[in-house]
Amino acid sequence: MKNKRSLFAVPYVVWMAIFVVIPIVIMLVYSLTVTVSTETGEAMEFTLENFTGMGLYVSVFTRSFWLALIATAVCLLIGYPVSYMMAREGEGFQRVAMALIMLPMWMNFLLRTYSWMSILENNGLLNQLFRKLGVIALYNSMTGRNIEYFQMIRTPGAVVLGMVYNYLPFMILPIYSVLSKMDKSLVEAAQDLGADTVNVFRRVTLPLSLPGVLSGVTMVFVPSVSTFAISRLLGGGTSMMLGDLIENQFLGGAYNPHLGAAISMVMMVIVVICMLVMNHFGEGNEQAVML
Amino acid sequence: MSKELIRLSDCVMSYGDDIVLDHINLYINDKEFLTLLGPSGCGKTTTLRIIGGFLSPTSGDVLFDGQRINDVPPHKRLVNTVFQRYALFPHLNVFENVAFGLRMGQTVLDKDGGRHKEKVPEDEIRARVLEMLEIVNLKGYEKRPVTALSGGQQQRVAIARALVNRPKVLLLDEPLGALDMRLRKDMQQELKRIQQEMEITFVYVTHDQEEALAMSDTVVVMDGGRIQQIGTPEDIYNEPRNAFVADFIGESNIIDGVMCADGVVEIFNRKFQCLDGGFEKDEAVDVVIRPEDVDIVPEDRGQLKGTVTAVTFKGVHYDTIVDFYGFKWLIQTTDFCPVGSHIGIKIDPDGFHVMKKSKYSGMFGDYSSYSEEYDELDEEAADGDEE
Numbered sequence: 031m032k033n034k035r036s037l038f039a040v041p042y043v044v045w046m047a048i049f050v051v052i053p054i055v056i057m058l059v060y061s062l063t064v065t066v067s068t069e070t071g072e073a074m075e076f077t078l079e080n081f082t083g084m085g086l087y088v089s090v091f092t093r094s095f096w097l098a099l100i101a102t103a104v105c106l107l108i109g110y111p112v113s114y115m116m117a118r119e120g121e122g123f124q125r126v127a128m129a130l131i132m133l134p135m136w137m138n139f140l141l142r143t144y145s146w147m148s149i150l151e152n153n154g155l156l157n158q159l160f161r162k163l164g165v166i167a168l169y170n171s172m173t174g175r176n177i178e179y180f181q182m183i184r185t186p187g188a189v190v191l192g193m194v195y196n197y198l199p200f201m202i203l204p205i206y207s208v209l210s211k212m213d214k215s216l217v218e219a220a221q222d223l224g225a226d227t228v229n230v231f232r233r234v235t236l237p238l239s240l241p242g243v244l245s246g247v248t249m250v251f252v253p254s255v256s257t258f259a260i261s262r263l264l265g266g267g268t269s270m271m272l273g274d275l276i277e278n279q280f281l282g283g284a285y286n287p288h289l290g291a292a293i294s295m296v297m298m299v300i301v302v303i304c305m306l307v308m309n310h311f312g313e314g315n316e317q318a319v320m321l
Numbered sequence: 322m323s324k325e326l327i328r329l330s331d332c333v334m335s336y337g338d339d340i341v342l343d344h345i346n347l348y349i350n351d352k353e354f355l356t357l358l359g360p361s362g363c364g365k366t367t368t369l370r371i372i373g374g375f376l377s378p379t380s381g382d383v384l385f386d387g388q389r390i391n392d393v394p395p396h397k398r399l400v401n402t403v404f405q406r407y408a409l410f411p412h413l414n415v416f417e418n419v420a421f422g423l424r425m426g427q428t429v430l431d432k433d434g435g436r437h438k439e440k441v442p443e444d445e446i447r448a449r450v451l452e453m454l455e456i457v458n459l460k461g462y463e464k465r466p467v468t469a470l471s472g473g474q475q476q477r478v479a480i481a482r483a484l485v486n487r488p489k490v491l492l493l494d495e496p497l498g499a500l501d502m503r504l505r506k507d508m509q510q511e512l513k514r515i516q517q518e519m520e521i522t523f524v525y526v527t528h529d530q531e532e533a534l535a536m537s538d539t540v541v542v543m544d545g546g547r548i549q550q551i552g553t554p555e556d557i558y559n560e561p562r563n564a565f566v567a568d569f570i571g572e573s574n575i576i577d578g579v580m581c582a583d584g585v586v587e588i589f590n591r592k593f594q595c596l597d598g599g600f601e602k603d604e605a606v607d608v609v610i611r612p613e614d615v616d617i618v619p620e621d622r623g624q625l626k627g628t629v630t631a632v633t634f635k636g637v638h639y640d641t642i643v644d645f646y647g648f649k650w651l652i653q654t655t656d657f658c659p660v661g662s663h664i665g666i667k668i669d670p671d672g673f674h675v676m677k678k679s680k681y682s683g684m685f686g687d688y689s690s691y692s693e694e695y696d697e698l699d700e701e702a703a704d705g706d707e708e
Contacts, residue, residue, distance in 0.1 A: 218375055219408035221395040223486065224425035224438070233421070237412045 060291035080292035087275060087293065094272040095300070097186060097261075098254035101193035102201075105250045106243065108194070109201035113242075114235075116202075117209035124210075131199050139196055143263050146192055150183040150264065157182070184266030192260040193250075200249035208242030209235070244308055252301055272297050326351045326489065326522055327372060332381035334367055334546075341367050342378070343546040349490070349524060350539075354516055356525045358533040359543035360569070365526045366494060368543070372524060373492050374398050386489075388434065397428055397436045401483035402492040406499065407475045409467040415478055416463035419450045422486040453485040456515065473504045480515070490522040497532065509536055530570050534558065542566050563676055567609045568685030574650045575686020578608035578675065586675055589625060589646055595673035607676045609686070612640075612653040614672030623665015629658045642688050649688040 061081070063074040116127045134142060149155045157179040160166050170176055182188055216238070220230045258273025265271075272293065279290025327349040334342035342364045349355050357365035370376040371383060374395035383391050390398065401422070409418050423446045426438035441449075454460055457477040462470070467478060476496060483491055493512075497505045513536050516523045527533055533540050534554040542549045542557060542565075550562040561567035564575050578588040583598030588608055600606060620626055627645040638653045643664065658664055 213406070213408065215404050215406060215408040216410060218395070219402070219404055219410070220421070221375075222373060222400075222402045223422035223482065224396045224428060225421075226394075226396050229425060234410060238410075 057291045057294055060288050061295045062292075064288050080288050081296070083289070084292065084296065090270055090272055090275050091297075091300075093186075093269060094255050094297075097189055097269065097271065098193070098251055098257075101190045101197065101254045102247055102251045104190065104194045105198050105201040106247065109198055109246060110205055110239075110243070113202050113205035113209055116206050117212070131202055134195075135199055140259060140263075142196065143192055143260055146188075146195065147183060147263055150188055150191075152179040152181070152183065154183070156180075183264060184268050186265065186269045188264040189261050189269050189271075192264040193254045193257060196260065197250040197253060200253075201246035204245035204249065205239060205242040208239045212238055247308065248305060251304070255301060256297065323351045323353075325349070326353075326386060327524075328382075328384040329368070329371070329378075330382040330384060332368075332371060332378040332383065334364070334371070334376065335379050341546050342371075345381070345546075345548060347541060347548065347551070349522060351489075352520050352522055354513070354523045354525065354536060354538045356527060356533040356537040356540050357543060358527060358530060358540055358569075359549075360528055363543040364546040365528075365543050369402075369492050369494055369524060369526050372490070373400055373402050393436070396425070399428060399430075399489045400492060401486050401488040401490075402494065403479045403483050403496045405494045405496070407479040409475055409478055409482070411466075411468050413467070414463065415454070415459065415465050415467055415470070416450055418467055418478055419453060419482045419485050420446050421482060423449060427486070449485055450481075453481040456484075456518070457481045457511075472500055473508065476500065476508060480512070484515070484519065484521070488521065490524060491516075493523060493525045495526055495528070497527075497529075505532075512536065534570070542569060544569070560674065561609060561676065563679035564607050564609075564681040564683075564685045565679070567607075567674075567676065568681075572612045572651055572653070573686055574610045574612065574688070576608045576610065576648065577683075578606050580604045580606050580675060584670075586673055589648075591625065593624065593668065593673060594670040595675060596670050597673065597675035600675065600677075605678055607678060607682050607686075609674040609676060610650070610668060610672055611674075612651045613638075614668060615650070615652045615654070616667045616669075617641075617652065617654050617656050617658060618665045618667050620663045620665045622667070624667050626663065626665050629660050629662050629664060632658065632660055651688045 059074075062076060062078070064077045064079065065072050066075050112127070112131075116124050119127075147154070151157070157166075160180065166177065166179065169180075212235070216234055217230055220234045225233060255271075256273045256276075257271065258277050261269055261271040261274055276290050276293050276297075278284045279286045279293070325348050329345050329347045332342055332345040333340070345364070345368060347368070357368055359365050367376060371378055374390070374393060377391055382389055385393075385399070410421065413421070423441045426440050428436055429439050430436055451460075451463070454463065457480055459474065459477050459481065462474070467475060470478065479496070496512075497508050500508060509532060512523070525533075525536065534557075537554055539551065540554055540557045541551050544565050550557060550566045552560070557566065557570055561570060561573075567573040567575055576588050578586050580597075580600040580603065581587050581592060582602065583600075584595060586593050586595045586597070586606070586608055625645050627643040627650070629641055630644050630649065631640075631642040633640040635653075638655050639657055641652045641654055641658055643650050643652055643666070652666070
């Protein structure tokens, strides 16, 4: 330590060591071993089979990344215009919009997801509404089918909806923060130099807001990939994701912490690679928040 | 001089009851260096933004080459701006910053009065950007990120970025405000050189009267949303129209007087010879006497007699405050007169400048609170930077 002031960092370093580094090391050890029974009890033996056997779960991996990707894209498509409008409008609008975005976050996210269940269920709020409005009857007469409800819950779509709903604020906030701090005279300078509205956005506003977009994408994508509650509550059994798979290895019926650790390691590596690729697009100082 | 390029005709700018520009009439000639000069909040930046197209006047017309351009958006005007804080694009390097306008295409006026953009070929962009960087002495800096440049260099990039489009008019909004004194002087000369070399009309906004006098062909002095005076730097200094202009441009003693007849003005109940005329008989007037136009003579030979109350050494001269019958004057002289000494003064007829009374009468030109006046000047400079 170079000076006395850095002593203040000691608690943080200790905290990080105990709760980040050590668990990762434990996970690594677990993922590279297997528990075997011996005469004296149980022992751990080195093996790579946790990784080599992972081919079974390729579909879970692709589904997880695919759904997380869709959720991130939807969040970006909704979040960017909202952030853009908020940054442009007056303070009153900003305050109201910010309150509306933050309000749901004051509630536990499991509760919010449960409430989506009751909305999307086969006899839930939406289907009841559709029935009352005659939408379902209309659909039946137009297609010649005979359904009693729209299947919404227990579909991948419901999972994506849940992710978007839960993680959208994490997309909006960083983009809004970058856009609102952007020097307004840059836009005027671009107009002055002959750029119309489209070009001002494409050549100035968008490139300058990329750091916010990268942060937003990271903050939505990473939790989406590893989510387990959303997929279980809204996806039913239909769309098992990585989070569910891992949870199953530690707490569920398929108890196998070694495999769980291995899957977690692989997922972590893939996420880190994704982030590195993203950051590469951002170049130089425009780096997304990692981890 | 030459033909008229821009005209602001009866322009009013108001936000509710707040009138920012009060019936501005102004024309700007081709190839002219015109400066809008005034304290913070006088409407000079608003005027500039109306010409640039960022604001539309509440009423009145903006004409460019005889054509009404009130509704032409900034990106279609043949005008470019150097912004106060430069507003360089931080994500682009020097070359791309300067090339920005050319990549947007060149605005071309159609015969029917419309405007369209014409693409500029890549090799022409390259040639013009490099040529412009050479003019502003930034050759070899193309690849640098603009964030790595010093204030003066950023300033040059901003000027190059605007001029590379070959605008008819360059608007400059306090472009030297953020630079230190020395660099500011260098850039003043540099700007004047570029203006003359490229034969472009410059409209320059500043609160620094020295800068305005040094660079301009025409100075427009503004206060409270109104134009107080338009003229050459010499006119503005020598023949200020009212007490505000006299006080804002340089130091001046402003004294209540009475015009007895053409060429005769009375101050402190004493008649003096002057060169002004055209007033009513016995009209009350403001009389301006510049501190450097006063000669100190022995007490018995003076036209007026007073007592020295303060002396400050300023290098070239002494700022001497003299009390005449309760009214304090500033006199700039190379003769040292100690505090408390009794002196006489002599003023030549051309040292008097007589002005009609205005709403500014009695507000300026008294050096009773000398030190406060200096503080005010400092504050103003600081305000200007914040603006």
